Amino acid sequence: MLPLVLVNIVVILIPSVSSVIYSFTDWSGIGNATFIGFDNYTTMFGDADFRNALWHNILWTIFFLIVPMAMGLFGAYALTRVRRFRLLFRVAYFIPYIVASVVSASIWRSLLSPDTGVGKILGVNFLGDRNLALGSVAFVNNWAWWGFLVVVFLASMQSINPNLYEAAAMDGAGPTRQFFSITMPSIRPTFAFLGLMTIIWSFLSFDYVYILTQGGPAGSTDVLSTLLYRNAFGTLQAGYASAMGVVMALISGIVVAVYLWIRKTRNWEI
Amino acid sequence: MSLSVKLPLDGNVGEVNRSNAASRTRSPVGTAGVFTYTILTALVIFALGPIVLFFFSALKTQNELASNPLGLPQTWQWGNFIDAWQQAxxxxxxxxxxxxxxxxxxxxxxxxxxxxxxxxxxxxxxxxxxxxxxxxxxxxxxxxxxxxxxxxxxxxxxxxxxxxxxxxxxxxxxxxxxxxxxxxxxxxxxxxxxxxxxxxxxxxxxxxxxxxxxxxxxxxxxxxxxxxxxxxxxxxxxxxxxxxxxxxxxxxxxxxxxxxxxxxxxxxxxxxxxxxxxxxxxxxxxxxxxxxxxxxxxxxx
The missing domain is CATH 1.10.3720.10 (MetI-like)
Known part of the structure; x- marks a missing residue:
């Protein structure tokens, strides 16, 4: 147990606590830090870049709560109803999830490129157009993500007692009715947990934005984590970046607290 | 689970009759038809297609990639892998x-x-x-x-x-x-x-x-x-x-x-x-x- 505690304290606990402390200072990363109270936090809420990034994270969250969740639920439910090739489908859907984000980004950068691939055929610059860039990056990230949801939902759906479906079918319920009356209520804990994790991860999303657009063009894909990264290592405002990290942690904390509260008041099992 | 119960399916999955009472009582699942398989296959193409195209891109010449980005490579340039290995x-x-x-x-x-x-x-x-x-x-x-x-x-x-x-x-x-x-x-x-x-x-x-x-x-x-x-x-x-x-x-x-x-x-x-x-x-x-x-x-x- 001791090794785990030690490595955890050094890598996670000490930096996390320092982050909270630095967030109240004007630390540049080098040299001394001066205590400036809540200045970083008040600056943040007046910062147009911050609000822009936060808004993109909210749009990102909405996208990821709808598109991959719907694809995951649909894919998993369809797989419970087929007999042949189920394992093969499951493996195929899961493969994009194990492809490294740098490579997935590269795959889609060349596919969407206005010089080659689909972008050329359609005459659209997916990653270079301010109005399309955020959606395109989210689309690429979703490509790597939705198959994971299929597999998790499928695992959850396979533990449903098949007699329930049998009884529903006897009563004349079709596949759609069975999905909403049996499947969804049965997998609700998994569904709620993945919804929770989707929200948390959406506020931390970094790789695809950083690799594909670096937040551009003109800030149209900037999210909190890329803004934080620029502040920390580009403009050397480590104190300000720490404050952003704390705000991101607070957002996750609030989401988790709401989830736990709902679970408690509704008496869901863990 | 009843999933392990093997139904005597003939090769053509599309033939499985939705109202076939016998198969339904044997197993509540597995009544999917062509429609379900079509969508599942489309999703496979969505998942794997980009990777396959990426693999084909790796085997083309640069000119060919520009003129024919989505097709099969005309001549398979396996040497690209050696060049990439060295240059990258x-x-x-x-x-x-x-x-x-x-x-x-x-x-x-x-x-x-x-x-x-x-x-x-x-x-x-x-x-x-x-x-x-x-x-x-x-x-x-x-x-x-x-x-x-x-x-x-x-x-x-x-x-x-x-x-x-x-x-x-x-x-x-x-x-x-x-x-x-x-x-x-x-x-x-x-x-x-x-x-x-x-x-x-x-x-x-x-x-x-x-x-x-x-x-x-x-x-x-x-x-x-x-x-x-x-x-x-x-x-x-x-x-x-x-x-x-x-x-x-x-x-x-x-x-x-x-x-x-x-x-x-x-x-x-x-x-x-x-x-x-x-x-x-x-x-x-x-x-x-x-x-x-x-x-x-x-x-x-």
């Missing part, structure tokens, strides 16, 4: 990744193994509080501690070293690995350990001779999950290693892709080289991979 420095990147991933996996298995055993078997005071703490730290936003960690590592001389990155990965991945391994160990029978204890075997001997062999499948699962995460990791790799001789393959590939030579055929070839080891490992051990990785999503179930 993939050999060094893969070697560094082997060091980093290997170090991460070994240390994580050790750290998580000890802790999981303690939490699963030895009655430790505050054990459940510690489990909650692990749950919290494994879902804490890494961005929150990224900045102080960077300056802490600079001062400790761990910045721009492979050991420094390994240590971070162990810190990041060990909470989840511990929880996974603990739940695996809880399913292991206690009887053997108790019998050995009655025979007077010491705790260390029990650990090495009985617990370790029994826990091997669980250790293999966390090794795969941790190894894949470390191999694919990007944010910490690009932040903590700058020395081009030490870069793991993810950032080696990234810097090649960002470079001046926007040669998509070689970028594709380098990308295929990067994902090939993990794809092969995944296809060989897919059930263990999927079970281990998806358990991170079943936390609420």
């Amino acid at each position: 420095n993939m050999g060094a990147g893969l070697f560094n990744s082997v060091v980093i991933v290997g170090g991460t996996v070994i240390l994580t298995c050790f750290v998580a193994g000890c802790a999981a055993y303690a939490l699963a078997r030895l009655e430790i005071r505050g054990g459940s509080a510690f489990i909650t703490y692990l749950l919290v730290t494994s879902s804490l936003p890494t961005q929150m501690f990224l900045v102080p960690l960077f300056y802490l590592w600079s001062r400790a001389g761990l910045y721009d070293t492979q050991f420094g990155l390994i240590l971070i990965y162990v810190g990041l991945f060990s909470p989840f690995a511990t929880l996974l391994l603990r739940s695996f160990m809880l399913t292991m029978p206690k009887e053997f350990e108790e019998a050995a204890r009655m025979d007077g075997a010491g705790e260390l001997k029990i650990l090495l001779r009985i617990v370790l062999p029994n826990a091997l499948p669980g250790l293999l699962t966390i090794a795969l999950v941790t190894g894949l995460s470390a191999y694919n990791e990007f944010l910490f790799a690009i932040t903590f290693i700058q020395n081009s001789d030490l870069l793991p393959v993810s950032t080696t590939f990234f810097s090649f892709q960002q470079g001046f030579t926007q040669n998509f055929t070689l970028i594709s070839a380098a990308g295929i080289i990067m994902i090939a080891p993990m794809l092969i490992l995944f296809l060989a051990l897919q059930r263990r991979f999927i079970d281990g990785l998806s358990s991170s999503g079943l936390g609420g179930a």
